[in-house]
Amino acid sequence: MxxxxxxxxxxxxxxxxxxxxxxxxxxxxxxxxxxxxxxxxxxxxxxxxxxxxxxxxxxxxxxxxxxxxxxxxxxxxxxxxxxxxxxxxxxxxxxxxxxxxxxxxxxxxxxxxxxxxxxxxxxxxxxxxxxxxxxxxxxxxxxxxxxxxxxxLDITLEENPQVELNLLRAIVFKEKYKLKFSSRLKKVYKNYLNDKSDRLVDSLYELQLSHYKANYLSKEEIRYELNYI
Missing domain, CATH: 3.30.460.10 (Beta Polymerase, domain 2)
Structure with missing residues (x-):
């Protein structure tokens, strides 16, 4: 050992x-x-x-x-x-x-x-x-x-049943561990934003409440992170 x-x-x-x-x-x-x-x-x-x-x-x-x-x-x-x-x-x-x-x-x-x-x-x-x-x-x-x-923060295995949850977790981890997003991970965010930009903030915020049972990030903080990807 x-x-x-x-x-x-x-x-x-x-x-x-x-x-x-x-x-x-x-x-x-x-x-x-x-x-x-x-x-x-x-x-x-x-x-x-x-x-x-x-x-x-x-x-x-x-x-x-x-x-x-x-x-x-x-x-x-x-x-x-x-x-x-x-x-x-x-x-x-x-x-x-x-x-x-x-x-x-x-x-x-x-x-x-x-x-x-x-x-x-x-x-x-x-x-x-x-x-x-x-x-x-x-x-x-x-x-x-x-x-x-x-x-x-980068992607190890793209196939995952909870991609949106992991996108939320990445935002939380970015601050917690003082990390930056890889270009590959940024691309996933951008694809989601192109598909449902108006709903992604609400979706991530609601996932936060159901997964963490806590309000780590406000909608404004989530929106801010997404705007600067």
């Missing part, structure tokens, strides 16, 4: 350990397969290394070895399945979104083959291109590192 990977593990355990029920849940899940943390929890641990914020939720894909054991564990908790086939579980007010690695959207509907490494390449934005194998303490972060090194 490298120093970088050990630090990720320690910070992840620290965040999960703020409530013993959540950490024990994760430790129990390690028996069903490799737990692949991705999304905001790992991204912010690596971006804000000294003091990562508590994430809104923890996204985990499981490379299953024992699916029957998972089914028996999950029955002990209150959960619901989302429209993409993942499990949403709330434990002591901490939310987990859990997926079967082989059945994530990108592996089902694109030419990308299911693998731990490719999970980091299945995201729309390169800043999301980081995956941490909790069981083995391995990190896959090539696209994430490129984004940080170049201070640039």
């Amino acid at each position: 490298s120093r970088h990977e050990k630090k990720i593990r320690n910070q992840l355990i620290f965040l999960l350990g703020k409530n013993p029920n959540t950490l024990s849940f994760i430790e129990e899940l390690t028996n069903v397969g490799d737990l692949l943390f991705f999304g905001g929890s790992i991204r912010d641990i690596c971006f804000f290394q000294e003091n990562p914020p508590m994430p809104r939720d923890f996204d985990i894909a499981i490379n299953f070895k024992n699916r029957h054991l998972f089914d028996s564990i999950i029955k002990k908790y209150s959960y619901k399945k989302n429209r993409f086939g993942g499990y949403k579980i709330n434990i002591s007010n901490v939310e987990f979104d859990i997926w079967d690695l082989e059945n994530t959207w990108a592996f089902k509907y694109t030419n990308l083959s299911p693998s731990e490494e490719n999970l980091a390449k299945s995201v729309y934005l390169n800043i999301d291109g980081i995956v941490y194998n909790f069981n083995k303490a391995w990190v896959y972060d090539e696209d994430f590192r490129t984004s940080v090194r170049d201070c640039k």
